[in-house]
Amino acid sequence: MKRNGDGMMSQTIVMPIHNEEKLLLYSLRPLLDLPQYIRIIIVLDRCTDRSEQIIKWFARHRQNVKIVHKNAVFKTANPAWDAYLFGSEYADHFLYWIGADIVINPEMFDVRYLSGFTPLKFQYIDYPNHLGFAYFKLLSKLTKHYCCEVFEKSQLALYDFPREELIGLSRKQNFRLINLSVMHMRKTKNNLREYTQGFNRRLQKESFVRVVLHSILFWKPYVLIGYLYGR
Numbered sequence: 001m002k003r004n005g006d007g008m009m010s011q012t013i014v015m016p017i018h019n020e021e022k023l024l025l026y027s028l029r030p031l032l033d034l035p036q037y038i039r040i041i042i043v044l045d046r047c048t049d050r051s052e053q054i055i056k057w058f059a060r061h062r063q064n065v066k067i068v069h070k071n072a073v074f075k076t077a078n079p080a081w082d083a084y085l086f087g088s089e090y091a092d093h094f095l096y097w098i099g100a101d102i103v104i105n106p107e108m109f110d111v112r113y114l115s116g117f118t119p120l121k122f123q124y125i126d127y128p129n130h131l132g133f134a135y136f137k138l139l140s141k142l143t144k145h146y147c148c149e150v151f152e153k154s155q156l157a158l159y160d161f162p163r164e165e166l167i168g169l170s171r172k173q174n175f176r177l178i179n180l181s182v183m184h185m186r187k188t189k190n191n192l193r194e195y196t197q198g199f200n201r202r203l204q205k206e207s208f209v210r211v212v213l214h215s216i217l218f219w220k221p222y223v224l225i226g227y228l229y230g231r
Contacts, residue, residue, distance in 0.1 A: 010092035011109060016043040016070075016083030020100040021050040023185050028058050030104050038109060040065045043087040045079065066090055088156055095156070097149040103183035108148065118176040119155060121146035124184045126218070146177055147184065191222045198226025 013031070017024070031040060042055050044067060059065040070086045084097050098104060108122055124147045201211055201223070208227070215224035 010039075011037070011094045011096065012039040012041060012091035013096045013098055014041045014043065014084055014087035014091055015098050015100055016045050016080060016087060017047060017051050017055065017100045018045040018079070018083070019047055019049045019051055021054060023101050024051060024054045024058075026103055026185060027098075027100050028054070030106060032058075032062050034106060034109065036063050038064070039092060041087045041090050042067045043070050043083045044068070045070045045083045085156075088153065091153055093153060095149075095151055095153055099147065099184075101184060101186040102148060103185060104148070105180055105182050108150075108178070108180055108182065117152050119149065119151040120178050121150075121175045122148040122178045122180050122182055124148070124182045126184050146175075148182055149175070194220045194222035195226035195229075198223035199229060200226075202227045202229075 015027075020027075034040075040062070042059075042065065044052055044055065055067055059067060068087060068090060070083055074082065088095055088097075096109070102124065105122075197220075198211060198215070206227075211224060211227045215221055215227075
């Protein structure tokens with residue numbers, strides 16, 4: 001097992017960024033307090049806003065940060081996964097894929113979660129853009145949102161790209177779902193993303209009742225449309 005000079009297992013965060021200046025002030029703040037042995041790879045993916053300036057400020061205030069620039073799509077039809085793949089080339093043993101719209105929980109880096117080398121997903125709750133935080137926390141527990149993949153770099157080749165959500169490894173190896181929550185901040189609606197989520201949940205044979213709850217209570221009708229189309 002690869003370890004750093006302090007004897008800790010090598011862990012690398014890969015965070016792609018494409019015009020996220022409004023969210024970075026929130027998502028970067030908890031990363032400042034992480035132990036320095038955790039490397040952070042920032043992928044600047046054709047940014048045209050102030051994201052690069054914010055990241056350069058971040059790199060001045062936090063050691064062990066590497067900034068890489070990505071200017072072309074080259075592996076999959078999905079720009080987000082392309083950026084994750086691009087950043088992963090610079091990563092160490094364990095990879096944490098974290099979106100620029102996610103506020104992490106520092107406990108997710110506890111090494112006990114890495115025992116057995118099982119790929120992980122952490123539960124997320126949406127930012128409370130209506131009806132309040134407690135309401136969203138309850139709904140997230142019912143509908144089971146997961147994100148922030150964690151895996152060994154050697155497992156990267158097992159991924160089935162470019163699945164939008166519920167990314168699965170080969171049938172020989174599945175994710176372990178962790179109930180530790182992170183916060184998802186993006187409030188903008190994206191019908192195509194919702195449709196793809198629903199379609200993939202049908203492929204994963206997720207409960208129809210759970211999908212209906214997700215679609216209605218989170219005001220995401222295209223999740224249900226995508227699920228029904230996949231039947």
